[in-house]
Amino acid sequence: MYPPSQPIATRMDDTSDARRPRARGTGRRRFLRRAGVGAAVGLAGCTALLKRPTGYDRSQADFDPPTLPYDETYPDDDGVTTFRRGLRRLGYYPDAVVPDSVTVNWRLPVNYDDHTAAKASPRPTPDGGTVLIPADTGRVHAVTPAGEHRWTAETGATSMGIHATPTVVDDVAYVGGYDGDLYAFDVGTGEQVWRTGRWALDGSIAIGSSPAYWDGVLYVVAEYSNPAAGTMWAIDAETGEPMWSDDRPLGMPHPSTAIDPVSERLVTGSNDGVVYCWEFPSMEFAWEFQTGHHVKGTTPLYDGSAFVGSWDGNLYRLALEDGTEEWRFETDDVIMSNPGIDPDAGVVYVGGDDHYVHALAADTGEELWARDVGGHVIGSLTVTAGSVLVGSYDSHLYALDKESGAVRWRVANNGHVTSEAVPHDGRIFYAERAVLSGGRGGDEPAVETPGHAHCLVPDE
Numbered sequence: 001m002y003p004p005s006q007p008i009a010t011r012m013d014d015t016s017d018a019r020r021p022r023a024r025g026t027g028r029r030r031f032l033r034r035a036g037v038g039a040a041v042g043l044a045g046c047t048a049l050l051k052r053p054t055g056y057d058r059s060q061a062d063f064d065p066p067t068l069p070y071d072e073t074y075p076d077d078d079g080v081t082t083f084r085r086g087l088r089r090l091g092y093y094p095d096a097v098v099p100d101s102v103t104v105n106w107r108l109p110v111n112y113d114d115h116t117a118a119k120a121s122p123r124p125t126p127d128g129g130t131v132l133i134p135a136d137t138g139r140v141h142a143v144t145p146a147g148e149h150r151w152t153a154e155t156g157a158t159s160m161g162i163h164a165t166p167t168v169v170d171d172v173a174y175v176g177g178y179d180g181d182l183y184a185f186d187v188g189t190g191e192q193v194w195r196t197g198r199w200a201l202d203g204s205i206a207i208g209s210s211p212a213y214w215d216g217v218l219y220v221v222a223e224y225s226n227p228a229a230g231t232m233w234a235i236d237a238e239t240g241e242p243m244w245s246d247d248r249p250l251g252m253p254h255p256s257t258a259i260d261p262v263s264e265r266l267v268t269g270s271n272d273g274v275v276y277c278w279e280f281p282s283m284e285f286a287w288e289f290q291t292g293h294h295v296k297g298t299t300p301l302y303d304g305s306a307f308v309g310s311w312d313g314n315l316y317r318l319a320l321e322d323g324t325e326e327w328r329f330e331t332d333d334v335i336m337s338n339p340g341i342d343p344d345a346g347v348v349y350v351g352g353d354d355h356y357v358h359a360l361a362a363d364t365g366e367e368l369w370a371r372d373v374g375g376h377v378i379g380s381l382t383v384t385a386g387s388v389l390v391g392s393y394d395s396h397l398y399a400l401d402k403e404s405g406a407v408r409w410r411v412a413n414n415g416h417v418t419s420e421a422v423p424h425d426g427r428i429f430y431a432e433r434a435v436l437s438g439g440r441g442g443d444e445p446a447v448e449t450p451g452h453a454h455c456l457v458p459d460e
Contacts, residue, residue, distance in 0.1 A: 056217065056234055056243035056244045056283075057281075058244070058281070058282045058283055058284075059282065060264065060279070060281060060282045063261075063264070063281055065261035065262055066262075067262055068261070068262065070088065070090060070092060070302065070343035070344075078126060079126045079169060079170040080126060080167070080168070080169050080170075080213060081123060081124065081125065081126050081167070081168045082123075082165075082167040082168070082210065082211075082212065082213065083121060083123070083164070083165035083167065083210035083256055083298070083420070084210075084256070084298060084300070084338065084380065084420065087212055087213075087214065087258065087259040087260070087261065088258060088259070088260055088300060088301045088302065089256060089258040089298050089299065089300045089301065089338070090300045090301075090302060090340065090341045090343065090383070091300065091339075091340035091341070091380055091381060091382050091383055091420065092340065092341060092342060092343065092383045093382065093383065093384050093385075093423050094344065094384070094385055095385065096385060096423035096424075097384065097385050097386065098384050098385070098386065098387040098389065098399050098408070098423065098428070099458035099459065100408065100409070100459075101409055101458070101459040102399075102409060102411060102428065102456040102457065102458060102459050103456065103457060103458075103459040104411070104454060104455070105146075105147065105427065105455045105456065105457040106146070106147030106454075106455045107452040107453070107454050107455075108133065108141065108143065108147065108452060108453045109450035109451070109452050110133055110135035110136075110137070110139075110141060110431060110450070110451060110452065110453050111135055111136045111137070111161075111415075111431065111432070111433055111434050111450060111451030111452075112135075112136065112137055112434050112447050112450055112451070113136040113137070113160055113161055113434065114434070114436045114445045115136060115160045115161075115163070115178075117160075117163045117208065117254065117418075118163065118336075118378050118379045118380070118418040118419065119136065119163060119379075119418050119419045119431045119432065119433055119451065120133075120134035120135070120136075120162050120163050120164055120165050120175075120419060120431065121165040121380065121419040121420035121421075121422055121429075121430065121431065122419070122422055122429035122430065122431060122453055123165050123166050123168065123173075123422065124145070124422065124424045124425075124429070125168050125173075125187050126168060126170070128145065128424065128425055129144065129145075130142050130143070130144065130150060130187060131143050131144070131145055131424075131429055131455075132166050132168070132173055132187070133429075133431065133453045134161075134162035134163075134164065134165065134166065134175055135161055135162060136160060136161030136162065136163065136434075136451075137158070138154065138155045138156065138157035138158045138159075138161045138162060138177060138178075138179070139152050139153065139154060139155070139161075140152070140153040140155070140162065140166070140173070140175065140183075140185060140190070141453075142187070142190060145424070145425065145427055145455070147455060150190070151189065151190030152190065153183075153185050153190040153191075153192065155179065155181070155183055156177065156179040156181060157177025157178045157179040157181070158179075159178060159179070160178040160206075161177065161178060162175060162176070162177045162178070163178065163208050163254075164176050164177075164207060164208055164209055164210040164211075164256070165210040165256075165420070166185075166210070167210060167211045167212070167213050167218070168187060169213055169237060171186060171187045171188060172184050172185065172186060172187065172193055172237075173185045173187050174211050174213070174218055174237065175210070175211075176206075176207025176208070176209070176210075176211070176220060176222070177206070177207060178205075178206040178207075178208070179198070179205075179206070180198040180201060180203070180204035180205045180206055180207060180222065180223075181195055181196050181197065181198055181201075181204075181207070182195070182196045182201070182207055182211070182218070182220060182235065182240065183195050183196075184237075184240060194239065194240035195240070196235070196240050196242070200240075200242055201222045201231070201233060201242065202222075202224070202231060202245070202247070203224065204222035204223060204224055204231070205223055205224060205225055206222070206223040206252070207220060207221070207222050207223065208223065208253075209221045209253065209254060209255055209256040209257065209268070210256040210298075211235075211256075211257075212256065212257045212258070212259050212266075213237065214259060214261070214280075214281065215281075216236065216237050216238065217234050217235065217236065217237060217243065217281075218233075218234070218235045218236075218237050219232070219233070219234055219235075219257045219259065219266060220232075220233055220235065220256075220257065221233070221249070221253045221254075221255070221256075221257060221268055223252040223253060223254075224252070225252070227250070228250065228251055228252045228271065229247065229249065229250050229251070229252070230247070230249035230250070230251065230252060230253035230270055231245050231246065231247040231249070232245065232246045232247075232249065232257070232266075232268065232276070232278070232283075233245045234283065244283060246278070246283065246285065248276065248285070249268070249270040249272065249274065249276055250270065250271075250272040250274070251271025251272030251273070251274075251294070252270070252271050253268060253269065253270035253271060254271070254296050255268050255269045255270070255295065255296060255297060255298045255299060256268070256298040258298060258299050258300060258301045258306070259280055259301070260280075260301040260304075260320060261280065263301070263304055263320045263321070264279055264280050264281075265277055265278070265279065265280055265286065265301070265306075265320040265321075266278045266280040266283070267299050267301060267306050267320070268299070269291075269295030269296070269297070269299055269308060270294075270295060271294045271295070271296065272294075273290060273291045273292060273293050273294055273295060273310065273311075273312075274288050274289065274290050274291070274295070275288060275289040275291065275295060275299065275306065275316075275318065275323070276288050277289075277306070277320070277323060286322075286323075287322055287323035288323065289308075289316070289318055289323045289325070291308065291310035291312055291314065291316065292310060292311075292312030292314070293310050293311030293312040293334075294310065294311040295308060295309070295310050295311075296311070296336045297309045297335065297336055297337055297338045297339070298338045298380075300338070300340070300341050300348075301320065302341045302343055302348075302362060303343070303346075303362060303363070304319065304320050304321070305317050305318060305319055305326060305362075306318045306320055307339050307341065307348055307350075307362075309335030309336065309337060309338075309339060309350055309352070310335055311334045311335065311336065313330055313331050313332065313333055313334060313335060313352070314328045314329065314330050314331070314335070315328065315329045315331070315335055315339065315348070315350050315358075315360070315365075316328045317362070317365060327364065327365035328365065329350075329358070329360055329365045329367065331352050331354045331356070331358065332354040333352050333353035333354040334352055334353040335350060335351075335352040335353075336352065336353070336376075336377075336378040337350060337351045337352060337377045337378055337379060337380065337381060338379070338380040338381065338420070339381060340380065340381035340382055340383040340388060341362065341383065342383045342402065345402075346361065346362045346363060347359055347360065347361065347362060347368065347402075348360050348362045349381045349383060349388050349390075350381065351373070351377025351378075351381060351390055352376070352377055353376045353377075353378075355372050355373060355374060355375055355376065355377070355392075356370045356371060356372055356373070356377075357370065357371045357373055357377060357381065357388065357390055357398075357400060357405065358370050359388075359402075359405060369404060370405065371400055371405035371406075371407070373390060373392040373394065373396070373398050373400075374392055374393075374394030374396065375392040375393030375394035375395075375416070376392070376393040376416075377390055377391070377392055377393075378393075378416075378418055379391045379417065379418035379419055379420060380419070380420035380421075382420055382421045382422070382423065383402070384402075384423055386401065386402055386403075387399045387400060387401060387402055387408060388400045388401075388402055389421035389423070389428065389430075390421070391416070391417025391418055391419065391421065391430060391432070392416075392417060393416045395412060395413045395414065395415060395416060395417065395432070396410040396411060396412055396413065396417065397410065397411045397413065397417050397421060397428075397430060397454075397456075398410045411454075411456065413432045413452070413454070414432060414434075414435050414449040414452065415432040415433035415434055415435045415449065415451045416432060416433045417430060417431075417432045417433075418431075418432070418433060419431040419432070426457065426458065427455050427456065427457055428455070428456040428457075429453065429454070429455055429456075430453070430454055431451060431452070431453045432451045432452055432454070433451045434447050434449060434450050434451040435447070435448045435449040435451075436448060
């Protein structure tokens with residue numbers, strides 16, 4: 001049973017007693033904790049039991065999504081905005097024109113931790129009037145596009161903070177933290193709407209992925225320890241109530257879930273090197289694919305396929321139908337970044353620890369060009385009308401020509417640039433890491449320069 005002091009989800013406008021937790025079945029994770037980590041391999045294919053009675057409609061009988069153009073995020077609902085712009089996580093902004101030169105309009109100090117995961121990305125709200133900036137301090141900042149402060153919300157993720165990017169639906173923003181909780185905030189005021197206590201999500205210790213949203217349901221992966229594992233959750237966006245879960249992933253998954261409603265597939269990867277795929281929206285398990293090492297980047301879905309970067313140095317194209325490998329492109333080092341895809345040109349852009357951005361033909365994996373950007377690329381590649389935006393460990397944000405890879409411009413920063421660069425209404429928003437001395441395992445780290453959120457505007 002859940003500890004009685006932990007509600008399943010606490011709504012901040014509910015003055016009644018917190019909900020009493022419901023009984024749940026014994027899932028694989030609880031068994032593994034009793035039996036030991038060695039049981040994990042033998043049970044890797046088991047299907048998790050539902051944690052509690054569900055109101056989630058798992059039937060696909062009436063599911064008939066339209067065939068959506070890839071440049072549309074949520075064509076029937078312009079009140080939704082999310083990490084990588086849409087459910088397919090392409091990082092594609094076809095209407096954004098990157099100027100020939102830029103200048104820094106404003107900077108806001110937000111990041112102070114030395115955790116090496118990619119930093120959360122700024123996310124404009126659907127109406128464009130607010131930019132939400134999660135920080136590795138556990139705070140969520142809200143500013144106007146011009147950088148004027150609106151509010152700051154506190155979370156319980158004070159150790160390693162927030163590395164996910166909010167999903168905003170109308171006037172509510174959803175984001176998880178490294179305290180294992182998922183939060184809902186009112187966009188206008190910053191007030192907490194609800195919060196899942198960690199025992200609502202079976203004792204999760206972190207949520208590093210950004211939620212996907214479809215038809216009132218959030219799909220997000222939570223992380224666990226002892227043993228290292230993950231769970232895919234479906235959560236009611238209005239109430240924060242967990243509706244369904246599958247705890248088959250091992251490792252501690254960081255990637256955000258990607259959904260292709262037309263192919264009826266939902267995909268994520270994990271630190272166990274496995275790509276997991278469920279039918280959507282039924283969430284019946286479809287297939288898994290084993291790479292040679294960790295899968296930490298979010299997987300874009302395009303043309304009936306998933307594009308997966310692995311720490312084994314390969315970018316894989318996998319068939320969404322059954323997980324068949326269609327091709328792989330080998331680099332000289334780890335791939336941790338989130339690839340960007342131009343679906344109109346049929347080109348996928350990916351960066352890695354080899355210091356290069358590679359442009360590949362999406363249908364064959366043939367390399368079209370490669371550009372050295374001076375350092376590791378572990379964040380997101382953003383594809384615009386004529387450019388690819390990419391942050392580097394050399395502390396620069398680059399704008400590369402989409403056709404040739406030529407450097408159009410680069411902007412110097414203080415720390416490593418690891419967030420997605422988000423173009424919106426003539427501005428470009430992104431975030432960097434702090435510059436620290438010392439580090440984990442050695443001297444106590446000290447902040448020399450905070451990591452800033454930046455806003456770039458055309459240089460007139």
